[in-house]
Amino acid sequence: MQILLVSNVFPPGFVGGFELGALEVAKGLADRGHDVQVLTSDYFLDENDAISGLVVNRCLRCVGPSHEGAANAQVQRLGVYHDYANLRRVAYAIRRQQPHVLLLFNIQGLGALSLMTMLSDLRMPTVVYMMDSPLVGLDSSSSLNCQYRKIFGQHRLSDCIRFISMSEKLVLECSAALDQTIRADAIVPAWIHEELLTEPPEPEISSEVVRFAFCSRIAPHKGTDIVLDGAELLARDGVTNFVIDVFGDGQVAQFLQSVRARGLDRFVHYRGSRPKWEMQKLFRDYHALLFPTWEREPFGFVVSEAAAAGCVPIMTRGIGAGDWFFHEVDCIKIERSGHHLRQAMYMIAAMPVDARMDLRLAALGTARRLLPFRYWLPKIEDVCHIAASRGRPVTNSGNLQVLAAYQFLGQLWNDTAA
């Protein structure tokens, strides 16, 4: 199949797991013989040609690659609803490359809503891969949404648009934003790469220091403040035999200032941002992963990766990863608060060595049994085949006509709101 993969940003730079996942799927499908081309924005460039084996065209405009800043009016209009410049470039790529299927990864910041409806109007076989909702920031009760619907009509997607989701929760979230029931052809979890796995952790004889890891974007919604709250509460209770190593990019300066201000330098150490393969090795040396992320976390790749190395995930109850792990069997699920995180950390620290090792090996077993990429990639490929067999895109002249209609409606929408 000829596959055109669209993503708001694309490695070597990345914000989170979504674009790394896009890269892995692109490479995986290419390895299986498909002709995969990538259309992304210039948000991250590849000046050192780090990405090899894929044609990557960085001509799109991304006004906000994540939910952060989605409240900004400009990001809302262009990023969530309609960016004609991006529609034009995607439609052009379709005319020129004639792909069998479009595979949309993260389209936040690209004018996500009109991009999806335009592809539907083009009858373009499309798979929307939801590692997060493509319509984050769309408030169906907002005046902006009312204005958009007044010009464009009710949001509508035809059955040439198929969905892969990381969780049922995301499907419901997207359905609510569209005001249209959608169904996922496959629920695909965050995967692990077996070739990156190391030996299971060595059995512990005794452990004087309990080692926790935090590895995600350094930002409040990922729970960095809660990690510090938990550490502070634990230390205040007199527990001092623990360390928390923090990995990732983001609001690092603020985080470090907060560590100093709370007097937690002894317990919390920032270790920089490490590549995925290195983290996969490092997780083996930690007893547990701290992941008190926001409740709407679509999944959390880091949960799968940590678990596969025998690092027990302590995660917010209700996130996508929670669908694959059982509380106190192979993970610990908590309410999102410093108090509850402290309880979970204490439980790990106070646990007998054998019991803790059993929990670690259970997490490892679950991840290695259920989440290998080699198992899930063919499922992704199957959905692409389904999409390609169902839809037949309009002709190139029809493509231009649909585009012209979006050009005018977008202009009218801009005029109306101006």
Place this chain on the structure above:
Amino acid sequence: MKCFHCSPTYYSTDSVVGGGEKYILYLSRAITRATSGLGISCQNNVVAFGPRFAEYDYEDALRLIIVPGQPWDPGSIDVDNLRSVLSEGDIVFVHQCLAGTGLLVASHAKLLKKWVIGIDHGGGEHHLVHQSREVGRIFDLCIAQSQYAASAFKDLDVGTEVILGPVDDTYYTLDPSTDRVHGLVLSVGRLLPHKSFDRLITALPSGTHLVIAGTASDPEYLSYLRAQSSKGAFEIRERLSDDAIRCLMRQASLYVHPTSHFDFRGRYYPKPELLGLAPLEALCCGTPALVSAAGSLPELGSLSGVEVFTGEGDLPALMQSKLDQPVDQSLSCSIAESVSRNYGLLPYGRCLLTVLESLGAL
């Protein structure tokens, strides 16, 4: 075949009694005549905009559907309602296609996978039309009612076909039982400044009587016209029925259409006439016509009984010369036959069907 004719306004005293609105009726009649001759089943519907949804019989075999919205404000239109209506059509004729409302209708019709045909009647242009050729691609084709009307589409990436007319030559016909009134000059049109009735009043030869039939649409211009009473013998007859106007056309010795690109205040009008429906109707009644050189009107000069005046200074002598020639039955027949052959419903309808067929819409 189900055709929708979408227009901001429709021909009625409840909406607008103007040429652009009347054209829609003639177009649907032309399609009906041409398709019935070929045994093709065809249903025509007019879609316009008003305060609330309504649907009723407009005339024989023609339904009028009012979609909620203000006619000239595309942002006010109930788009979901519009899409629901249009979804049942095969071909959507978009009238005033360059205005915002027309482009909105065309966009949604195209997204509904309909054949979309644009027709301009001079009702304004959305600014995007001047900025992007690409917006023209919304239309599968634009139809121009005159060569001059075709020029409106020059800046757009869209194919254009010129199909002259149509005028309803089955309604505006000769009536041998009606006598011509010598010296009666008729001019018909909405009482708008660019129609330039004031120049006609000034040029009236002595011994003639001018009747201006139309609807007052501009109070300032109406006052200005009434102030011209010392310059010539004329009367303004407002809100006449089509039957009454047809009767006047049959009685008149001369029909004059003095439209100008510049009104009495010097204001410029780029598209003052795109067809000239009223002179065509008068010609169908066998009445000779004098038309100005504004817009599409010079194209009527090739028809029997029509003369084009280029300068206002020529008008009095030309009027006198035309009035000196008696309008006998033979002349009337020749005039009516000429206009029917070139602008009548049937030749128009047949030509339109040929165009639609070559497009693939039939």
